[in-house]
Amino acid sequence: MLIEVAYPRPRGGARRIAANASRIAYLQGAGGRYKTFEILSQKLVATRVRSPRLDVGDNMLVVEELTKTFGANTAVDRVTFSVDGPKMIGIIGRSGAGKSTFLRMMNRLTDASSGKLIFNGRNVLSLKGAERRAWQSDCAMIFQQFNLVPRMDVVSNVLHGTLGRQSTVATMFNLFAREDIHKAIDILERLGIAQHAAKRAEALSGGQQQRVAIARAVMQDPKIVLADEPIASLDPMNAQQVMQDLRRIHEEDGRMVIANLHTLDTARRYCDRIIGMRDGRMVFDGTPEQLTTGAARDIYGAGADFSEATTSTEIRSHDTVVETEIRAAEVRV
């Protein structure tokens, strides 16, 4: 069944259709004057295709002496590590440790001063033009402030994940292939937010917007997802949901996820491996079990009164919080 809705839509009409639809296909009419919502049968929902899991051997990252200087300031100092296969990696460290600069060098938003970044045998730091853009598409970025287009609806925001491989004309007129539209809806369904498909991004909560940003990243079909403080602006409940989504796209699709995180418990809970940075240097590289309070104290350059409770996003009972604070106070005494 096809339903055409005038655009701009009449007082939430499209929203009502979206809310009632079992599944919505979303089409952009000529000149953007009409948007069409196609309500498909339950049968089609059941035959929805999952994106294929990437080949594990296809994800080998080697970072060699990677360095970035800003004048006299060395923001990232000879960082060296390798990752064999698609892991979920958390990068922790205090403000100014070089975490964002590292991620920005990875997807070539910032040029490195020296060093190598080799992915599947290719030094991505030397890529230029179309090859560089292709790498940026393989390496999706998620930001603390979501970076959605606020007045644009959710599906169009997700479809923007395809812009790297669209023609200029298609990009100018916001024209998207029908299969891409279906794929965008599939991704939203998979993340459990398809009911918001027709809403403007600005109408969603912070947590929902970040999940749309994750959907947009998945739309790019990247090998690596880089997340720069993805939960720093969210309350604990939404933070957990966003971390679960990142873990899912890592586990189910086989994508490597590298996330800058400001809370230790989140890094321990969701990551396979944790890298600690301090003053641009990599000072820790280990498993969640190896990240003891002592190790964390070294990474943060904190004294004996360092309390993990201050970096926690866990949803805990009042008693647990009080108990942790008492223990922290005992350490101080």
Ligand SMILES: Nc1ncnc2c1ncn2[C@@H]1O[C@H](COP(=O)(O)OP(=O)(O)OP(=O)(O)O)[C@@H](O)[C@H]1O
């Ligand atoms: N564009 C820039 N120009 C000059 N200095 C910069 C620039 N970007 C970052 N820096 C400096 O590089 C260092 C590392 O900054 P970066 O943002 O990477 O740290 P961070 O660990 O991500 O911190 P935060 O968690 O606060 O974002 C800091 O001293 C910062 O001032």
